[in-house]
Amino acid sequence: MKYSRQWRWENTWLLFSLFSLLILPWMLAISFVPNLWAVYASTPSRVLFVPLGFGLLLGIAQVTYGLGIVSVGIAVAIAVVSGVSCVSGALVPLILLHAADLLRPQGVLLLVGMLILIIGLVLYGVAGHRREGEQMGAIPRAKAFPWGFGTGLAICIFTGILGSSINLGFSFSGEIIRNSIQRGGNSATSTYAVWALLFGASFIPNLIYCSFLLFRNHGWSLFLGDGKAKETTLCIGMALLSFGGFIGYGMGATVIGKYGTSVGWVLFVAATIIVSSLAGLMIGEWKGTSRVTHRLLFAAVAIILVSVVTLDLGGLF
DSSP: OTTOOSSOHHHHHHHHHIIIIIIHHHHHHHHHSTTHHHHHHTSOHHHHHHHHHHHHHHHHHHHHHHHHHHHHOHHHHHHHHHHHHHHHHHHHHHHHHOGGGGGSHHHHHHHHHHHHHHHHHHHHHHHHHHHHHHHTTTSOHHHHOTTOHHHHHHHHHHHHHHHTHHHHHHHTTHHHHHHHHHTTOOTTTTHHHHHHHHHHHHHHHHHHHHHHHHHHTTOGGGGGSTTHHHHHHHHHHHHHHHHHHHHHHHHHHHHHOTTIIIIIHHHHHHHHHHHHHHHHHHTTTTTTOOHHHHHHHHHHHHHHHHHHHHHHHHHHO
């Protein structure tokens, strides 16, 4: 998205969503899941509605995620969204299914992890505000922070809450994977049957919002304008990297077994935070900021990593 020049946000996000949420998931599911339609037919409707329902929530989060990246940058957006989604994904099942566990070691660790995460997010907020002030002379405000850092941070927190839908939807869809394995699939590629439903449903909110913007801003013609080949290539690259990451997570979580969606998710989130922060530094998002601001950024990353490890330990008790 940082290298998109000819297209507006809605053009880029719609094509990225089309490839990453619809074309790639269904292409892999149809190609590598034996008897895919028989798997779905033999699965109770209530089970199929789990990934579909969480997929719709995920779609809303994906729309606001794109807006968050534009508003506060890659490093802050990915770290905040990832951290909040970890807390949301860990606490919601515990509160709804095992409220009494809040007073046990598991619940205590989860609450401690949430507190540590809040500290990390506060540091990120401080670093982000310092960056905004220090870059004001070098980067026009409208280009660097279209809605202001505070609004962008709120968007990212909201996104993180709904963003946990991807892990919840995958975690509660084990019956689909088991049905696929019984009909000739293996434990790794059978996850495609879940991702196709989950991501397919998440495409709907992305399609609605992006279409609304395209009609309002008269942006449909940009798809046929100058630079369409480069812009399309960027979108396909985004889709391959994004969807490929989730495919790897799903395979790893399934192979790990009982604690796969706990251990796998925390490792996935930790790697995402580290790489996104380094990427933000490499592409110049923090250019022109002081050494103190950089130290605050690194401290926030470290604290967020401690929080997700603490949450993961809570899931192992």
